[in-house]
Amino acid sequence: MKVLVTGGSGFISGWVRKELLARGHSVLVMDHQDRRQQLADGEEFFLGDVRDATAVTEAAAHVDGIIHLAAVLGTQETIHNPRPSAETNILGSLNVFEAGTQYNLPVAYAGVGNHFMRLQGTGCYTITKSAAEDLARMYNAYRDGGRITIVRPVNAYGPGQSVAEPYGSSKVRKILPALSCRALVGNPIEVYGDGTQISDCVYVADVASTFVTALEHTAAHGPTEKPVEVGPLESVTVNDIARLVAEEATRYTGREPVAIKHLPMRPGEVPNAVVSADTTTLQQIGMTAADFVPLDEGIHHTVRYYAEHWLPGYLAA
Structure with missing residues (x-):
C-alpha cells in the first residue's frame, strides 16, 4: 500500500514511517511544516494542514490508506488555549474521515488512552x-466507505521524543523526557x-507496529469492533517509573539515584487516576502485549538515548 501519514514529522509518526517501509509499503508524509529534507527512500512529502479539507482530500486521492496522527497535544496547555486543539483534533479529523470515506480507504486513527477522563x-x-x-464510529456505522479503526495508545515513549522546557524547546511536557533529563543532570525528578x-507507558516501536497492523487489518477485514488499546500487560505507578529512570541514569552519571520530588497536580490531571489499556483488544488484529518491549528495557533504551544524544549538547550550552 501507499500510506498517507498525517502529522508525519512527529515523534510517533517517525517510528510509524519506519515500520511501514520495513513492511514494504510506501509513504506519503503530510505535515504543515516543510520537512521534505528528512525523507527516506520510499517516501514522498505533501505540504498541507489537516484543517484544510481541500488539501486532505487531494492527499487522500493518491494513497491506499491513512494513518491519522496529526494532533495538537497537551493537557494543561490545551486548557489555557483550547481553540487550536479543537480545530485540529476535531475538524482536522473530520476532514481525514471524510476524505477516507470518499475514496473508500482504510484509516487507523490515533485515539487517546485516557479517553474516559473526558467525563471528569x-x-x-x-x-x-x-x-x-465518536465521529469515527458514526462514519463506520452510517457512511458507505467508512473504514476507520481507532487505536488508543497509552503514554508512548522512546528515543527521539522531544524535550520540554527548561531542558528543551518543546511546549508540551512528556513523562519520560522530563524524568530522564532531570535525572541525568542530577536534579530531583518531579x-x-x-x-x-x-x-x-508503552514503547514507541510497539505503538508503531500496532498502527501499521491495524491499518493492514482494516484494509483486509474492515474496522475492528472495539478500539485497539495499546499498553503493557502489567500496570505500574508513576513512582515506579520515576525510580526506574533514576536508577538507569546512574549508569551514565555515576551518582546515586536522584530524589523524587512531589508537586501539586496540574490542571486537567485527575488524582488517583488509572490510565491503562485493555490489551485483550489487541487480539482483534492478531497482536498481544506479551510481545511488547518490557518497561525496564524500554527505559534503558530511552535514558541511554538522552544520555548520548541530548546530554552532551545540554552540558556544552
Whole structure:
C-alpha cells in the first residue's frame, strides 16, 4: 500500500514511517511544516494542514490508506488555549474521515488512552480526541466507505521524543523526557501528585507496529469492533517509573539515584487516576502485549538515548 501519514514529522509518526517501509509499503508524509529534507527512500512529502479539507482530500486521492496522527497535544496547555486543539483534533479529523470515506480507504486513527477522563473535566486534548472517536464510529456505522479503526495508545515513549522546557524547546511536557533529563543532570525528578496514580507507558516501536497492523487489518477485514488499546500487560505507578529512570541514569552519571520530588497536580490531571489499556483488544488484529518491549528495557533504551544524544549538547550550552 501507499500510506498517507498525517502529522508525519512527529515523534510517533517517525517510528510509524519506519515500520511501514520495513513492511514494504510506501509513504506519503503530510505535515504543515516543510520537512521534505528528512525523507527516506520510499517516501514522498505533501505540504498541507489537516484543517484544510481541500488539501486532505487531494492527499487522500493518491494513497491506499491513512494513518491519522496529526494532533495538537497537551493537557494543561490545551486548557489555557483550547481553540487550536479543537480545530485540529476535531475538524482536522473530520476532514481525514471524510476524505477516507470518499475514496473508500482504510484509516487507523490515533485515539487517546485516557479517553474516559473526558467525563471528569480533563484537558481539551482528551475531550477533542475523544470527540473524533465518536465521529469515527458514526462514519463506520452510517457512511458507505467508512473504514476507520481507532487505536488508543497509552503514554508512548522512546528515543527521539522531544524535550520540554527548561531542558528543551518543546511546549508540551512528556513523562519520560522530563524524568530522564532531570535525572541525568542530577536534579530531583518531579512527579505531579503523590505518584501512586497509574499512567502506563508503552514503547514507541510497539505503538508503531500496532498502527501499521491495524491499518493492514482494516484494509483486509474492515474496522475492528472495539478500539485497539495499546499498553503493557502489567500496570505500574508513576513512582515506579520515576525510580526506574533514576536508577538507569546512574549508569551514565555515576551518582546515586536522584530524589523524587512531589508537586501539586496540574490542571486537567485527575488524582488517583488509572490510565491503562485493555490489551485483550489487541487480539482483534492478531497482536498481544506479551510481545511488547518490557518497561525496564524500554527505559534503558530511552535514558541511554538522552544520555548520548541530548546530554552532551545540554552540558556544552
